[in-house]
Structure formats: C-alpha cells, structure tokens
Ligand SMILES: CC(=O)N[C@H]1[C@@H](OP(=O)(O)OP(=O)(O)OC[C@H]2O[C@@H](n3ccc(=O)[nH]c3=O)[C@H](O)[C@@H]2O)O[C@H](CO)[C@@H](O)[C@@H]1O[C@H](C)C(=O)N[C@@H](C)C(=O)N[C@H](CCC(=O)O)C(=O)O
C-alpha cells in the first residue's frame with residue numbers, strides 16, 4: 001500500500017481554495033473519501049453524495065486518525081481544513097498530488113465506450129507483455145499489476161483508489177498502464193489527476209440512462225476523456241471508431257490528433273476481407289499503405305472492432321504490426337466474454353457479459369450464425385440500472401433466438417418479477433418462458449438442448465455473484481452450467 005509524506009500546503013497547490021483553517025503544514029500520509037476506511041495520517045475528503053453526505057462522517061474520520069479535511073463548508077472540528085467549491089471535482093487532483101502524480105511516470109491508456117472496454121484493455125495488456133513491458137490493468141475484472149490480480153468493485157474505481165493503484169504500479173516497475181474509463185467515472189471526476197497518453201473509443205449505444213438521462217449527456221461524459229488529452233507527456237493520441245455515429249463529435253472535441261479505425265467508412269485502420277467463424281475472426285487491416293493479416297479467437301463481427309482498436313494503438317505507439325498481430329493471435333479469450341463451457345455435451349454453451357441492447361443483439365446474431373439447430377437464450381437485466389433498456393433487450397433477444405428464457409440478473413433492490421415483466425413487454429414472436437431463479441433457468445436450458453443447439457447465457461459473464469437487495473450471494477453462470485451438465489451425465493472437462 002503506497003504511503004505519502006507531503007504537507008497539506010503542497011498538496012493543495014494545484015486547486016482553487018476558497019478558505020482554510022488550521023495549520024496547513026500538517027503532514028499527510030494518505031487520503032480517503034470513506035470514513036470507514038480512514039487510516040491514521042489521512043486527508044479525509046467530505047463528499048456530498050446522493051445517499052450520504054461525507055461531511056456527516058468527518059467526526060468519525062478524525063476519530064480514526066484523519067489529520068486534515070477537504071470540505072465544502074468548514075466544520076467545528078479541531079483539524080486543519082481546506083474549503084473548495086466541489087470536493088468531488090478536486091479529489092482526483094489532490095489524490096494525484098498525495099501519491100506523487102504516478103500517471104506522469106508511466107504510459108497511460110484509457111478506453112471508453114459502451115461495449116468492448118474490458119476486452120480491449122486485455123488485448124492491450126497482452127500486446128504490452130508481448131513487447132517485454134511490465135503492464136498494469138484497471139477495469140471491470142479488477143486490477144492486475146504485472147500479473148498479480150487485485151479484486152475491485154468498479155469498472156473505474158474512485159480517484160483515490162486509481163491514484164493508489166497507479167502509484168503501486170510505478171513502485172513495481174510498470175511502464176504501461178491501461179484502464180477502462182466508464183462514463184460514471186468521467187462524470188464523477190474519478191480520473192481527474194490522470195494524465196493519459198492515449199484515449200480509445202469503442203462505441204456509443206444505449207446504457208446507463210438512469211444516470212445520464214439522455215444519450216447526449218452520456219456522450220458528453222465519454223467525450224471528456226478525449227477533450228482532456230493534454231499535458232506534459234507527448235505525443236498523445238485519440239483512437240476512435242470511425243463507423244460510430246459519435247465519431248464526428250469526438251473528433252471535434254479531441255485535444256489530441258485522431259486516428260480512426262473501422263470496417264465501413266474511410267478510416268486510417270481499415271478492416272477488409274473479414275471472415276467470422278465459430279473459432280473467431282480473421283481479417284486484413286489496411287493502414288499507411290500496409291496490409292496485415294489479423295486473427296483473433298473470439299467470434300463476432302464486434303470482435304473485429306476490438307482487435308482493430310488494439311492493433312491501431314500498438315502500431316501508432318511504435319510496435320511492429322507483425323508482433324502486434326502475433327500478440328492478438330495468442331489471446332485465448334477474456335473471461336466471461338463469449339466463453340464456451342465444454343463438458344463433452346453435443347451442444348454449445350456460451351456465457352457472455354452482454355448487458356446492453358447492442359451487446360445482446362451482437363452476441364445473439366453471432367451465436368445464431370454458427371448454430372445449426374436452435375438458439376436458446378437465457379438472460380435477465382440488472383436492477384437499479386437503466387430500466388428503458390429492458391424491453392429493448394427483450395426485443396433483440398427474441399428476434400435472433402428460437403427459445404427465450406427470461407430470468408434474473410442482479411435484481412438489487414428491485415422486485416425480480418417486475419424486471420422480468422418489463423423485459424417481456426419487448427418480447428414477441430418467439431416461444432418464451434420466465435423462470436425467476438437463474439439456476440433453474442440455466443438447468444431448464446440444459447435439459448431442453450439437443451445436438452447442434454446453442455445455449456447463450458447472457459448478462460453476467462465473469463461475475464461470481466448475484467445481488468439480491470444489498471446481499472451478495474455466490475453465483476457463477478459457468479459453474480452452474482457445469483453442475484447442470486454433470487447432472488445430465490456429461491463429465492469430460494475439455495476446457
Ligand atoms: C452513480 C455512482 O457511481 N455513485 C457512486 C458515488 O455515489 P455518491 O457520490 O452518491 O456518494 P454516496 O454514496 O452518497 O456517499 C457520499 C460520500 O460519503 C462517504 N461515506 C458514506 C458512508 C459512511 O459511513 N462514510 C462515508 O465516508 C462515501 O464514501 C462518499 O464519499 O460514490 C460512492 C462512493 O464511492 C459510490 O459507492 C457510488 O457508486 C454506486 C454505488 C454505483 O453503483 N456505481 C456504479 C453505477 C458505477 O460506478 N458504475 C460504473 C459504470 C460501469 C459500466 O461501465 O457499465 C463503474 O465505473 O463501475
């Protein structure tokens with residue numbers, strides 16, 4: 001765990017301070033925005049949020065050893081305090097100062113977009129490792145520093161956590177860090193204080209409208225990554241999907257030169273001769289008067305975009321096209337992304353993390369394309385998330401599947417039956433049933449499947465839990481499938 005040793009006055013140099021009280025020469029050893037995790041010597045940031053107001057926990061933070069506070073109103077507590085207009089918006093910069101600006105000491109790549117972030121960050125990690133780098137990764141599957149996994153709860157952690165992780169990476173000799181940058185993170189300032197060398201945009205389709213309210217707000221949040229591509233480290237680059245409708249707007253706001261990739265439009269990295277098979281994708285990339293064959297072992301047209309984005313990044317940062325292509329060819333797959341479960345059964349079972357209308361449509365279409373028999377799709381939608389995507393997901397799943405089992409995802413504090421009902425309003429012209437218990441739903445699909453069929457289980461991918469209310473229960477789609485297949489007498493584990 002990184003420890004700091006800086007005076008408060010040094011830490012606040014880069015931010016606008018409205019007022020202060022107490023001795024600002026106090027030495028800060030670390031930083032926290034959660035009173036429950038304060039360590040002696042910490043600077044505690046009082047964040048007014050939607051559920052709680054951090055100012056209310058400042059007393060507890062001081063009892064736990066906080067030696068100074070960042071506040072929006074001065075509090076009657078006997079520790080030095082710094083008052084700012086918005087604590088949320090300055091924490092990133094403060095945390096960067098506390099942990100010695102780690103992003104300035106490594107190459108930092110940010111990946112944003114609705115779908116494909118986890119996948120592309122893993123491809124970039126692999127490309128870095130192939131070139132002998134020590135690589136750090138932060139994203140939905142947690143963080144990984146030079147191969148060591150560190151669990152995490154968010155796609156993009158809060159800014160203090162981000163700075164701590166980057167600082168650990170620097171300490172461990174990492175020279176390339178790649179992170180997923182969610183729209184929540186951009187809007188809540190979680191990556192303020194990060195100096196990115198490259199920004200990669202995947203695509204923009206519907207999700208998170210509970211938080212962003214409109215697609216325009218959602219795009220505005222995403223665009224901050226590209227508008228923020230300035231700083232000391234040069235050169236910087238924006239790598240954008242030229243086939244996405246948001247391309248023009250992102251080019252307009254990008255502070256760094258743009259490199260485009262795509263299949264349909266005229267772009268800098270153009271995929272041609274695309275072949276999609278059950279084993280993955282193969283295509284040629286035409287770029288700068290060169291041609292490079294790419295093979296990547298995840299099926300689906302969308303996989304071409306993910307591989308292209310990673311390839312464009314690798315070539316632009318100076319790696320040889322051939323070696324980047326080799327790295328992509330060596331990747332076996334990303335956990336929970338179009339992951340096959342094989343127990344010797346005569347039908348396919350695919351577990352995938354599609355949890356948006358676009359993601360689900362893509363995987364359903366991909367599975368459909370290589371299924372000789374019927375496509376049985378099992379999925380649900382998360383509670384306390386964008387409700388408007390539920391009927392749309394019902395609709396796209398129905399369109400491509402032969403049989404639909406609508407079930408629960410993570411209901412969180414919502415009624416699981418109500419979520420299922422909302423999904424079913426979009427479902428028509430396909431045989432479907434609703435089974436609230438996800439384990440039962442998966443078992444049912446396994447019982448129904450005949451040789452040549454495919455079962456697609458979407459929405460939870462790598463997740464190893466299910467959330468009911470605020471309780472987290474162990475649950476892993478892949479394990480549940482194995483259990484069901486064992487029950488049917490299949491036992492040969494060949495994956
Ligand atoms: C919309 C959103 O992201 N909200 C996050 C935000 O909430 P908030 O600002 O309203 O804060 P709050 O919960 O009211 O708490 C206010 C402050 O009081 C503090 N507190 C609270 C209680 C206490 O005892 N002591 C204490 O100090 C909290 O630490 C916080 O600093 O800050 C909280 C503290 O870090 C987060 O827990 C909360 O994440 C919520 C729970 C969440 O589910 N976020 C998801 C949607 C999210 O971030 N997802 C993205 C996108 C994934 C994707 O791309 O699909 C992600 O990056 O994972």
Ligand SMILES: Nc1ncnc2c1ncn2[C@@H]1O[C@H](COP(=O)(O)OP(=O)(O)OP(=O)(O)O)[C@@H](O)[C@H]1O
Nearest residue numbers: 114115116117118119140155302337352353354359
């Ligand atoms: N480029 C893409 N375009 C559309 N769908 C994609 C793309 N890449 C992946 N998908 C689909 O979206 C799912 C999630 O992919 P991935 O985890 O890479 O996205 P993400 O952007 O990291 O998601 P999250 O927002 O949850 O972090 C995959 O399981 C697949 O079904």
Ligand SMILES: N[C@H](CCC[C@H](N)C(=O)O)C(=O)O
Nearest residue numbers: 355381382385409410459460
């Ligand atoms: N990062 C996404 C993941 C959704 C995954 C799905 N299983 C759910 O719980 O809704 C989110 O927080 O919206």
Ligand SMILES: [Mg+2]
Nearest residue numbers: 117118140155
């Ligand atoms: Mg992700």
